[in-house]
Amino acid sequence: MADDRQWGLGGRSTLAVLGVLIAVVACAGREPPATGGVAGPPGPTGRPLTAFFYQCDDGSSVVAKLVDHGQAAWLFLPGRTVRLPHVPAASGAKYSDGQVTFWSKGREALVEAGAAGSRRCNENRRRSIIEDAKLRGADFWATGNEPGWTLEIDWHSILFVTNYGQDSFHFPRPDPGVDQARATTSYTARDAGHGITVRLSGAACRDSMSGEAFETTVQITLDGRVYQGCGQPLH
Numbered sequence: 001m002a003d004d005r006q007w008g009l010g011g012r013s014t015l016a017v018l019g020v021l022i023a024v025v026a027c028a029g030r031e032p033p034a035t036g037g038v039a040g041p042p043g044p045t046g047r048p049l050t051a052f053f054y055q056c057d058d059g060s061s062v063v064a065k066l067v068d069h070g071q072a073a074w075l076f077l078p079g080r081t082v083r084l085p086h087v088p089a090a091s092g093a094k095y096s097d098g099q100v101t102f103w104s105k106g107r108e109a110l111v112e113a114g115a116a117g118s119r120r121c122n123e124n125r126r127r128s129i130i131e132d133a134k135l136r137g138a139d140f141w142a143t144g145n146e147p148g149w150t151l152e153i154d155w156h157s158i159l160f161v162t163n164y165g166q167d168s169f170h171f172p173r174p175d176p177g178v179d180q181a182r183a184t185t186s187y188t189a190r191d192a193g194h195g196i197t198v199r200l201s202g203a204a205c206r207d208s209m210s211g212e213a214f215e216t217t218v219q220i221t222l223d224g225r226v227y228q229g230c231g232q233p234l235h
Contacts, residue, residue, distance in 0.1 A: 051135045053127035054109050056119040062111055063131050064095075064102055075102050077113060126212070134234040140200070142218040144229025145209050151198065151220060151231065158189060160196060160222060169222065171196055197221045205230035 050066045063076040071086050073095040084095035084102055092105035101112040107123040133141045133152050138159075142151040149162035158171040171189035178185050183202035189195070198220050205217040207230055214230035221227075 049128055049132045051128060051132040052104070052109075053124050053131045054111075054121035055124050055127075056111065056121035058119045060119065061127075062102075062109075062121060063135075064104070064109070065131075065135050073102060075100065075111075077111075077116075126210070130232075130234070139235055140231060140233050142214075142216070142220075142229050142231025143207065144218070144220075144227050145207070149220075149227055149229065151218065151229075153187070153198070158187060158196065158198065160198075160220060162222070162227065169194055169196065194223055196223075200231065 052064045052066075053061065054064070055061050060078050062078075065074040065076070066072075067074060070093070073084050073086070075082050075084055075095070077100075082097065082100050084097050084100060087094050087096050089103065092103055094101065094103040096102070099114050101110070103110045103112075107125075109121045109123070110118060111121060112118040129150075130141055133150075138152040138154045140151075140153040143149065147162055148164040149160065151161075152159040153173060155173065157173050160169045160171075161167065162169075169191075171191045171194075174187055174189050176185050176187055185200045187196075187198045198218070201217040201219070202215075203217040205214045206212065207214070208228075212230075214232050216231045216233075218229045218231045219226065220229070
């Protein structure tokens with residue numbers, strides 16, 4: 001994402017699929033030093049979202065990551081990251097250290113950051129889902145349609161969720177196969193009676209429903225059924 005460098009989380013690879021491979025190997029496990037969460041809206045994997053991406057009225061964007069069962073939040077601002085404790089509020093969820101304040105109500109938020117002033121922001125749910133995967137340690141994320149599915153790859157595992165979140169398949173992540181001539185990276189794994197092959201191709205891709213642009217074309221074969229979609233490295 002464009003703001004990754006500003007947040008100090010590491011910019012996205014620019015080298016198509018070989019860059020994806022480098023990102024998956026080198027960046028596994030990078031995340032803020034906190035865990036936990038609260039019962040937020042469910043993501044496509046079925047677990048509650050605890051990271052939320054907001055686009056603000058001044059053109060900037062921020063990410064809030066809820067931790068310690070909602071008693072604190074990491075706030076990723078342009079140029080810095082702060083941890084804010086939960087404070088009482090008449091409505092919504094409010095986090096503040098006296099200098100920086102994050103106050104969310106539904107899918108809207110108010111961010112106040114000292115000399116930077118205040119900004120009003122709106123959540124981008126697709127970006128929230130991606131950030132949530134990233135801050136849980138995923139290094140590659142992909143999505144597709146008909147039926148809706150998502151893919152997460154981290155250092156240890158592959159998670160494929162399909163049928164709009166109803167069916168989940170976990171596999172140990174094998175060593176990748178890299179074809180430099182075709183600019184592809186592939187993973188083939190079996191577990192619990194199921195087999196999966198994930199093929200990442202260094203070709204630009206657009207989501208078939210939203211039209212959103214991604215840098216990697218993804219083909220997944222699960223138990224003989226083929227799924228097509230798009231993806232991106234997260235670090």
